Amino acid sequence: MVDFSDTPPLPSTDWDVLISGTGIKQSLLAVALSRAGKSILQLDKNSYYGGSAAAFYSLSEADAWATRVNNGDEVGFTNAVVSNVGERGGSGRGYTLSLAPHLVYWHSGFLGMLREADLTDGFSWLAVGSWWVCLTEEEVAVPATGAGSAGIGLAEAGVKVAKLASAAGKKRAGWNKGRKKEPVAEAAVGGGGESAVEKKVTGEDGETTLRRVDNFREVPCTFEDVAWSKDLTDKDRGQLGEFLRFVMKYSDPTEQKCARIFEENRQTSLQTFLSTTFPIPPFITTSISSLTLFPSPPSAIPLEQALPRLAGHFTSLGKITDVRSSAALTIAYGGSAELCQVLSRAAAVAGGINVLGRGVTLLSSNNKESNGTRKLQAQLASGETIYTDWAIGEATDLAKEVKRASGKTTARGIYIIETDMSWLFERKYKDEGITPATAVAVIPSSQAAGGAPIYIIARSAATGECPRGQCLLHAFTESSYEDMNTAIDKLLRTCSPLSKILYSLQYTVDTLGREGVGEVEDGAVLLEPVTQDITLQDEVLEESLAIYERIMGTREGFMEVSEEIRRMKEEMEE
Amino acid sequence: MADPTIKLLLIGPSSSGKTALLLRYVEDIFDTDNATATIGVDFKVKKLSVKGKPHRILLFDTAGQERFRTLTSSYYRNAQGVLLVEKFAPPNAIKCLVGSKLDKSTSSRIVKTEEGRTLAERFGASFYEVSSKTRENVKEPFVDTVTRIVETPELMNGGVGVRRAAATPAAVVTLNQKMLVKKSGCC
Numbered sequence: 001m002v003d004f005s006d007t008p009p010l011p012s013t014d015w016d017v018l019i020s021g022t023g024i025k026q027s028l029l030a031v032a033l034s035r036a037g038k039s040i041l042q043l044d045k046n047s048y049y050g051g052s053a054a055a056f057y058s059l060s061e062a063d064a065w066a067t068r069v070n071n072g073d074e075v076g077f078t079n080a081v082v083s084n085v086g087e088r089g090g091s092g093r094g095y096t097l098s099l100a101p102h103l104v105y106w107h108s109g110f111l112g113m114l115r116e117a118d119l120t121d122g123f124s125w126l127a128v129g130s131w132w133v134c135l136t137e138e139e140v141a142v143p144a145t146g147a148g149s150a151g152i153g154l155a156e157a158g159v160k161v162a163k164l165a166s167a168a169g170k171k172r173a174g175w176n177k178g179r180k181k182e183p184v185a186e187a188a189v190g191g192g193g194e195s196a197v198e199k200k201v202t203g204e205d206g207e208t209t210l211r212r213v214d215n216f217r218e219v220p221c222t223f224e225d226v227a228w229s230k231d232l233t234d235k236d237r238g239q240l241g242e243f244l245r246f247v248m249k250y251s252d253p254t255e256q257k258c259a260r261i262f263e264e265n266r267q268t269s270l271q272t273f274l275s276t277t278f279p280i281p282p283f284i285t286t287s288i289s290s291l292t293l294f295p296s297p298p299s300a301i302p303l304e305q306a307l308p309r310l311a312g313h314f315t316s317l318g319k320i321t322d323v324r325s326s327a328a329l330t331i332a333y334g335g336s337a338e339l340c341q342v343l344s345r346a347a348a349v350a351g352g353i354n355v356l357g358r359g360v361t362l363l364s365s366n367n368k369e370s371n372g373t374r375k376l377q378a379q380l381a382s383g384e385t386i387y388t389d390w391a392i393g394e395a396t397d398l399a400k401e402v403k404r405a406s407g408k409t410t411a412r413g414i415y416i417i418e419t420d421m422s423w424l425f426e427r428k429y430k431d432e433g434i435t436p437a438t439a440v441a442v443i444p445s446s447q448a449a450g451g452a453p454i455y456i457i458a459r460s461a462a463t464g465e466c467p468r469g470q471c472l473l474h475a476f477t478e479s480s481y482e483d484m485n486t487a488i489d490k491l492l493r494t495c496s497p498l499s500k501i502l503y504s505l506q507y508t509v510d511t512l513g514r515e516g517v518g519e520v521e522d523g524a525v526l527l528e529p530v531t532q533d534i535t536l537q538d539e540v541l542e543e544s545l546a547i548y549e550r551i552m553g554t555r556e557g558f559m560e561v562s563e564e565i566r567r568m569k570e571e572m573e574e
Numbered sequence: 575m576a577d578p579t580i581k582l583l584l585i586g587p588s589s590s591g592k593t594a595l596l597l598r599y600v601e602d603i604f605d606t607d608n609a610t611a612t613i614g615v616d617f618k619v620k621k622l623s624v625k626g627k628p629h630r631i632l633l634f635d636t637a638g639q640e641r642f643r644t645l646t647s648s649y650y651r652n653a654q655g656v657l658l659v660e661k662f663a664p665p666n667a668i669k670c671l672v673g674s675k676l677d678k679s680t681s682s683r684i685v686k687t688e689e690g691r692t693l694a695e696r697f698g699a700s701f702y703e704v705s706s707k708t709r710e711n712v713k714e715p716f717v718d719t720v721t722r723i724v725e726t727p728e729l730m731n732g733g734v735g736v737r738r739a740a741a742t743p744a745a746v747v748t749l750n751q752k753m754l755v756k757k758s759g760c761c
Contacts, residue, residue, distance in 0.1 A: 125747040341646035348637035572619040
């Protein structure tokens with residue numbers, strides 16, 4: 001039991017909006033509604049911020065969470081397994097183990113919103129480096145099988161361009177050239193993006209830009225990568241180049257041919273699509289599929305889900321100043337766990353009140369005769385009763401019953417490695433000013449098995465989440481703990497065979513039932529159960545916007561800083 | 575080159591006069607009628623000349639979060655100095671203990687001068703007694719803290735936020751607000 005005796009009572013029992021929980025959506029809404037002038041009470045039953053996007057700031061805190069998971073006290077999480085391999089002094093401080101080490105794509109609506117909301121300065125943004133896929137020589141040797149019926153008329157050209165590039169030892173920016181340029185992007189790379197790329201490749205003296213360490217091969221993302229890959233034949237180069245162009249064009253209404261191909265293949269799996277329409281070898285399909293960050297095999301990802309992810313990746317690539325080989329960012333000190341905290345403070349700055357360790361135990365319609373005009377009343381774990389017009393939260397935070405849905409479970413693991421695994425974080429181009437602090441390694445299950453790939457998000461000590469000389473590996477997969485461990489071993493053996501795992505925490509994320517989600521019953525708004533995406537998806541933003549609109553009657557002004565505050569800030573800087 | 579920027583935090587119990595001190599120092603305001611818990615902005619900026627060199631001081635207030643002990647760990651990140659009335663601060667930062675409301679009568683004082691001084695010495699901090707109401711000693715704790723930060727190279731050389739391994743400048747991506755693209759509405 002939490003002792004409330006020394007914490008003060010709430011400043012009021014009367015609120016416009018009660019937000020229960022301090023996850024990403026809850027915290028986002030707390031800021032948006034506080035800034036819009038609503039009186040906001042944001043509660044959390046836990047004594048820490050973030051809910052299922054929390055971070056633990058010592059190994060003891062992580063252990064305590066694992067115990068709660070195994071006691072059935074953390075809805076949506078099961079089967080936590082902690083193992084301490086190495087020695088551990090005291091409570092294991094100096095680590096930040098985040099449940100949400102999210103990647104944020106440069107072109108995501110989420111990042112755009114944070115910038116508009118004047119919130120990006122509250123973080124240290126770090127670059128996400130390359131994707132590395134583990135492929136054996138045998139797997140790479142399997143050729144493309146399909147005949148290539150797509151023929152959007154570019155394959156031939158693509159091959160020519162690639163050949164030219166190979167022959168001259170110099171890249172023609174074919175893929176970039178054919179692409180529509182957005183003024184935004186140009187500004188972001190300081191206008192010199194493309195020429196800088198060109199200079200670099202020629203300066204490399206014909207060396208490949210596509211890196212490889214043992215069986216871990218960098219995923220070819222850029223045209224230059226495609227042109228230089230030693231694993232590709234010229235025909236493959238052409239097909240892959242053409243597919244990349246298709247990814248950039250499929251949602252463009254002026255590109256009728258691409259749009260038609262997309263419409264015809266919405267439900268086709270990425271694997272089938274890539275083996276028939278743009279016949280490329282299976283290993284390239286595996287590589288490309290890894291960019292979607294879906295924990296499913298390419299045979300189980302429908303094209304309509306894969307393409308937006310791929311497009312998000314490719315449109316973001318090359319846009320980040322000083323680190324053009326990167327497409328995404330991540331937040332230091334815990335990823336989205338840090339985001340939740342910064343947002344909660346922003347809500348407090350805008351006048352909201354946040355209280356931890358005080359959950360909602362009962363939510364019901366207000367008996368209006370005696371208790372004012374608010375629509376709802378909520379009883380809190382502290383024994384207090386409050387009144388509010390709106391209550392927002394996940395079902396479990398609004399004292400509603402939650403059932404497990406029959407969907408897939410995801411296995412997750414956090415591993416502390418005693419070495420820094422530095423090659424994963426090396427700069428791709430020597431002239432880049434920023435060293436990536438995160439990299440993605442993917443261990444596909446064998447083609448024959450058709451199983452789910454294992455994703456490993458590596459985070460260096462530059463994230464501030466572990467001591468220097470060590471690093472953290474966050475793994476996720478639809479496969480088993482055992483497969484996850486095997487994958488981690490494989491990466492370790494390649495990186496530094498002698499290094500040990502100092503600590504690991506594995507857990508399972510369930511798919512939760514969506515009963516009642518989205519319905520509004522007397523002002524109670526149930527949020528979608530949190531998904532375990534490793535990227536911060538725009539769906540999160542969209543859901544928050546929809547709820548904001550329901551409460552404010554408009555989407556205008558979402559997260560906007562008031563004119564008065566903006567002026568105050570400008571005056572300060574003069 | 576932009577002026578060096580220093581991040582200072584104010585922490586301490588609810589109603590200890592943090593916001594009043596901040597407003598008196600930055601804007602020379604003392605408003606007894608309007609004692610709100612927040613100042614509406616994330617931080618206040620004060621230009622301060624240290625040894626003839628201009629510095630930009632960012633002053634962060636708790637936004638009332640201390641009241642329910644919900645101050646986020648992110649609040650403390652990258653702080654180079656803390657002005658506090660309780661014994662809690664990030665390691666390596668310069669600390670400064672401030673006894674506020676000096677204008678109150680001696681009999682109502684919670685902390686005696688000697689007690690404050692002893693506590694400050696124990697944590698290697700400076701100790702000041704101030705009154706936002708009368709302006710007495712308001713500038714001194716800020717100026718002293720900033721001066722001590724400027725004299726500590728590891729706090730000035732990008733070593734901001736020396737908590738643990740910490741994000742090194744070579745890893746941090748700058749999201750310049752000026753690159754911001756105006757969109758109509760959201761998404």
